[in-house]
Amino acid sequence: MNHSDAPSLTVALCTRNPRRDYLDRVLSGLREQTLPFARWELLLVDNASSVPLRESVDLGWHPRARHVLEACVGFCPAKHRAIREAAGAIMVYVDDDNVLDPDYLQAALALFEANPRYGCVSGTQRPEYEIQPPAWFRGEYESWIAVRHLTRDLFSNFWHPLSEPCGAGMVVRREIVLPIALRSEAMDQACFEKNFGVRPPTEDVEFSHAALDAGFFVGQTPSLRLTHLIGASRLNERYLFGLYRNNIATGRWLSARRAKGSSVSMSPREAFREVLKLLFKDRIGRRLAWERLMAFLIARHAYRVWLRTL
Amino acid sequence: MTSEHRDQTPARLSVILCSHNPRRDYLDRVLEGLRHQTLPVASWELLLVDSASVPPLVGRVNLDWHPGHRFLRNGLPGLTLARLEGIREAAADLLVFVDDDNVLSPDYLSTALRIGSTHPFLGVWGGSVIPVYETPPPSWLNEFEHVLSCGINTRDSWSNVPSLSDPWVIGAGMVIRKPVALAWAASVGSSPGRMSLGRRGNSLMGAEDLDIVLTACEMGQGRGAFKDLTLDHLIPPVRCTEEYIERLLRMNTASMEILKKARGLPTAPPPGEGSLGSFLRNLLNGMRRLRMGRIARMKDRAHRDGLALARGTMSSTTTP
Numbered sequence A: 001m002n003h004s005d006a007p008s009l010t011v012a013l014c015t016r017n018p019r020r021d022y023l024d025r026v027l028s029g030l031r032e033q034t035l036p037f038a039r040w041e042l043l044l045v046d047n048a049s050s051v052p053l054r055e056s057v058d059l060g061w062h063p064r065a066r067h068v069l070e071a072c073v074g075f076c077p078a079k080h081r082a083i084r085e086a087a088g089a090i091m092v093y094v095d096d097d098n099v100l101d102p103d104y105l106q107a108a109l110a111l112f113e114a115n116p117r118y119g120c121v122s123g124t125q126r127p128e129y130e131i132q133p134p135a136w137f138r139g140e141y142e143s144w145i146a147v148r149h150l151t152r153d154l155f156s157n158f159w160h161p162l163s164e165p166c167g168a169g170m171v172v173r174r175e176i177v178l179p180i181a182l183r184s185e186a187m188d189q190a191c192f193e194k195n196f197g198v199r200p201p202t203e204d205v206e207f208s209h210a211a212l213d214a215g216f217f218v219g220q221t222p223s224l225r226l227t228h229l230i231g232a233s234r235l236n237e238r239y240l241f242g243l244y245r246n247n248i249a250t251g252r253w254l255s256a257r258r259a260k261g262s263s264v265s266m267s268p269r270e271a272f273r274e275v276l277k278l279l280f281k282d283r284i285g286r287r288l289a290w291e292r293l294m295a296f297l298i299a300r301h302a303y304r305v306w307l308r309t310l
Numbered sequence B: 001m002t003s004e005h006r007d008q009t010p011a012r013l014s015v016i017l018c019s020h021n022p023r024r025d026y027l028d029r030v031l032e033g034l035r036h037q038t039l040p041v042a043s044w045e046l047l048l049v050d051s052a053s054v055p056p057l058v059g060r061v062n063l064d065w066h067p068g069h070r071f072l073r074n075g076l077p078g079l080t081l082a083r084l085e086g087i088r089e090a091a092a093d094l095l096v097f098v099d100d101d102n103v104l105s106p107d108y109l110s111t112a113l114r115i116g117s118t119h120p121f122l123g124v125w126g127g128s129v130i131p132v133y134e135t136p137p138p139s140w141l142n143e144f145e146h147v148l149s150c151g152i153n154t155r156d157s158w159s160n161v162p163s164l165s166d167p168w169v170i171g172a173g174m175v176i177r178k179p180v181a182l183a184w185a186a187s188v189g190s191s192p193g194r195m196s197l198g199r200r201g202n203s204l205m206g207a208e209d210l211d212i213v214l215t216a217c218e219m220g221q222g223r224g225a226f227k228d229l230t231l232d233h234l235i236p237p238v239r240c241t242e243e244y245i246e247r248l249l250r251m252n253t254a255s256m257e258i259l260k261k262a263r264g265l266p267t268a269p270p271p272g273e274g275s276l277g278s279f280l281r282n283l284l285n286g287m288r289r290l291r292m293g294r295i296a297r298m299k300d301r302a303h304r305d306g307l308a309l310a311r312g313t314m315s316s317t318t319t320p
Helices: A020-031 A075-085 A104-114 A140-145 A174-182 A186-196 A202-213 A237-258 A268-280 A283-309 B003-008 B024-035 B079-089 B108-118 B139-144 B178-188 B208-218 B242-262 B276-290 B294-318
Strands: A009-015 A040-046 A065-069 A090-095 A098-100 A118-129 A154-156 A171-173 A217-230 B013-019 B044-051 B069-074 B094-099 B102-104 B122-133 B157-159 B175-177 B222-235
Touching: A009 A020, A009 A075, A009 A104, A020 A090, A020 A098, A020 A217, A040 A075, A065 A075, A075 A090, A075 A174, A090 A098, A090 A104, A090 A174, A104 A118, A104 A171, A104 A217, A118 A202, A140 A237, A171 A174, A171 A202, A174 A202, A202 A217, A202 A237, A237 A283, A268 A283, A268 B276, B013 B024, B013 B079, B013 B108, B024 B094, B024 B102, B024 B222, B044 B079, B069 B079, B079 B094, B079 B178, B079 B208, B094 B102, B094 B108, B094 B178, B108 B122, B108 B175, B108 B222, B122 B178, B122 B208, B139 B242, B175 B178, B175 B208, B178 B208, B208 B222, B208 B242, B242 B294
Parallel strands: A009 A040, A009 A090, A040 A065, A118 A217, B013 B044, B013 B094, B044 B069, B122 B222
Antiparallel strands: A090 A171, A098 A217, A118 A171, A154 A217, A154 B157, B094 B175, B102 B222, B122 B175, B157 B222
16 A cells, blocks of 8 residues: 555554444444545454454445454553554544444544644543433543533643543544554553453553643544443443542552652541541542542552562 | 834734833833833834823823833723723734733743744733842742742643633733633623722732633633743832731632632632531641641631632622
8 A cells, every 4th residue: 555545544443342232333333434434444453352353343344444453451452553553644542332423533634634733632422321320420420431521622732631532532643652552561551450450541641641742732622522332231330439449540550650659649638538528428429538548559559569560 | 114104014912001000110110121122113012001090100101112102091990990991992913911010021022922823722821920029038938929920831831721720821911812802801891790800909809810811711712821921020028028918818819719709610618517527627627727837827817818708799799
């Protein structure tokens, strides 16, 4: 393939043992994209599913679609593999429960072409709940599960919590993330996953930090829209609180790694405040305080394990 | 180019210098700073807004060195009113607010203009404000330099997230696009809370600059803080006393609360009464205060008084 034939976008769909009905909807969302097939390629990265997807998923409808097998289990190895395999200058990450709106890829390409300083962007994620989530969860807590309702562009050239892009549907320039994929950062992830059995969502954070470090803007825009399918198995309190704990633990761990351990310890005042919340808050407040304390212990332990592996 | 042609060149920048009973030596230094700008005077106009000074500044200040200068006069004191007057009269697409104790570095205006063209997505931006003390300041003042509107940017940062957070852009040396200024001017009058912000006479109210910044972000434009834009902030000894800093802190807290309330942002929770939780919290805070040093106690007191002041002001303006 000569250079002029190279697609502009690479859609990376990383999955491991997906729910078949969800995967079919994700693929039909991709099939209905208004951007011509010639402008984008599709990589279906099978992260060692027990029944290989190459045998069961037909990608014949897309002339630039490929199956890629990544044997090393984990979100980071799969996403990094996609970067190494990609031919497009812009990566679009689609999870196996993200149904893109038909104009998603066209809007992403237009956005990045019009704004050469945009490095890493995500959009609105509408939830489609299989069953009703717990009442307390609707609203401010939905962002845990990659549900975001945007009404305006939010961009910064430094880390700001309100402009931080989310992994679901993330659009990022390949030149920014290629160095991460080439380094064998998967080592730290493997270490974390082996010790705690959680999926650290750090790859999104790492991608957006890399964009900022390279001098690009990161942000969120309502012009990119997708539907996030959320199955019943993810809508019980056990899963949701576990997700909260993991998000906080990995966030603390990652910033400890970036800042040489500074934020991995909890100050006595912070700990005391959490204990007060454990005693006096309502049921949800008590549970959240508990998860934050647990997250702190997990992050501290993970950081120590990581230091030993250096 | 003939002088007639030069006169017809539209100004690219309007410098709005608002002043109320200025210290004469400070004002002279401010004007000296403007006079030494590397940007040719034909490219910018100078509006000196006299905010009810007694006696009036016109006739006492010589601006003849600038062909595009104008004196404006506001009968009522108040920084917000003075800036509104300046905005009404400004002819250029970019406005720069300069206070009567701000000495711009010589390349300030040219850098402001350059940032405007390289960062078209920004609505408002500013730079580092370096404190220049008349007498050596006491060592405790270090931690309050930001309260005196001073701060150094070590990198360029910008964001269009409409929140009261980094990057801070303050009134001293603020560069603002005309549409943002007009939008702010059009909306501020309808809100008594927002109109009450900003210095007025001896009152140390502030936060009118943050109101402008939020207006820019609401319009989808960003705010930016740049390291290459610098100005000197002249600080007299009277502003280095504990008494002044406490007053300033109190009014800063109060104005922030009033701004948040007027814009529907979350404000500080009202002091809880009666519950076991609030009793324990008060007890803990009381114990914490016992261990505080003099300056920490002053800070704590100013914060609480500021919140109480804001609550009093807000309830009196909302009571029919």
